[in-house]
Amino acid sequence: MTDTTSPSDLLRNSAIRTLTLEQQAIGALIEHLDGDFEHACELILGCSGRVVVTGMGKSGHIGGKIAATLASTGSPAFFVHPGEASHGDLGMITPGDVVLALSHSGETAEVTALLPLLKRLGTPLISMTGRPHSTLGRHADAHLFAGVEREACPLDLAPTSSTTAALALGDALAVALLEARGFTEEDFALSHPGGSLGKRLLLRVSDLMHHGSRLPRVASGSPLRDALLEITRQGLGFTCVVDPGDYLVGVYTDGDLRRTLDHHADLSQLTVDDVMTAPGKRISPDTLAAEAVRIMEDNRITALAVVDPDGHPVGALHMHDLLASGVI
Structure with a gap:
């Protein structure tokens, strides 16, 4: 019969087939989570130094990612190549650190060569292997099992399922530590100030708003013409309307102008109070910029008046400012 595939x-x-095998490999890790996983977490939480991650070859690549994930979620960590460690970089490891060593076989020579010095320093060792009774597994203070039934590689040779399992187990460790530390979104943003997430979580309205001479405003009772001139002059699509005490009593926007044109044939006799939106959407300068985005989206507006606790306008925020800053 002819194969028509x-x-x-x-x-x-x-x-x-590959994704199914790797999915199964990750799922099988759950039944192997035991007291050693809890002990590994306790060792890291009690650590006065850093988590030093090491591994050779593909395990080293996974170890580098685990170190980066730990460092960005509240557990100071860095990666040390085991080959370089034997030629001077062991000086980076101190008794106050915890070492997390990855080796699928648990017998990687470059990694096991570090055992005597770690024992001499008294540095706690967490191993992540596929063989609990290997050299690395037996000499660790806590062993994390990352074994797999078979690799996704059809030859059962190339590290595939095993590296995926180790990566997932590293994520599980990082997240457990994150939750134990009470790590927050703000903490995460502080270690990612250049990323879009950091900008969303750290930037406040006061960082982006227009203020001083760039704050559009007209006095209550002003002719509508004055409001239109102010909108045009400032280019933010709206103007604040303030009373004699400099309190915000309303806003007049491009959208309000369209509605004004629909309902009034003669604009010359109108004051801004006749057609403004009162009291108008407003926001505090201390509010996160991400919250300003939500308010604008929920109300289908493109600008907000920024007011102090007493209701005096102190700034103006436009959607373009949020776009330019990377918040959106």
Whole structure:
């Protein structure tokens, strides 16, 4: 019988088989979570130094990612190449640190060569292997099992399922530590100030608002013409309307102008009070910029008046400012 499977089907079937095997490998880790996982967390939480992650080859690549994840979620960590460690970089490891060593076999020579010095320093060792009774597994203070039944590679040779399992287990460790430390979004943002997440979580309205001479405002009772001139002059699509005490009593926007044109044939006799939106949407300068985005989206507006606790306008925020800053 002729095989009618197309080349594209073969490729898709290969991908499905790989993903299924790796999914199964991750799921199988759950039944191996035991007291050693809790002890590993306790060692890191009680650590006065940093988590030093090490591993050779593909395990080293996974170890680098685990170190980066730990460092960005509240557990200071860095990666040390085991080969370099044996040639001077061991000086980076102190008794106050905790070492997390990855080796699928648990017998990687470059990694096991570090054991004597770690024992001499008294530095706690957490191992992550696929063989609990290996050299690395037996000499660790806590062993994290990351074994797999088979690799996703059809030859059962290339590290595939095993590296995926180790990566997932590293994530589980980082998240458990994150929750134990009470790590918050603000904490995360502080270690990611250049990223879009950091900008969303750290920037406040006061960092982005227009103020001083760039704050559009007209006095209550002003002719509508004055409000239109102020909107045009400042280019923010709206103006604040203030009473004699400099309290915000309303706003007049581009949208209000369209409604004014729909309902009034003669604009010359109108004051801004006749057609403004009162009291108008407003926001505090201390509010997170991300919250300003939500308010604008919920109310389908593109600008907000920024007021102090007494209700005096101190700034103006436009959607373009949020876009330019990377908050959106």
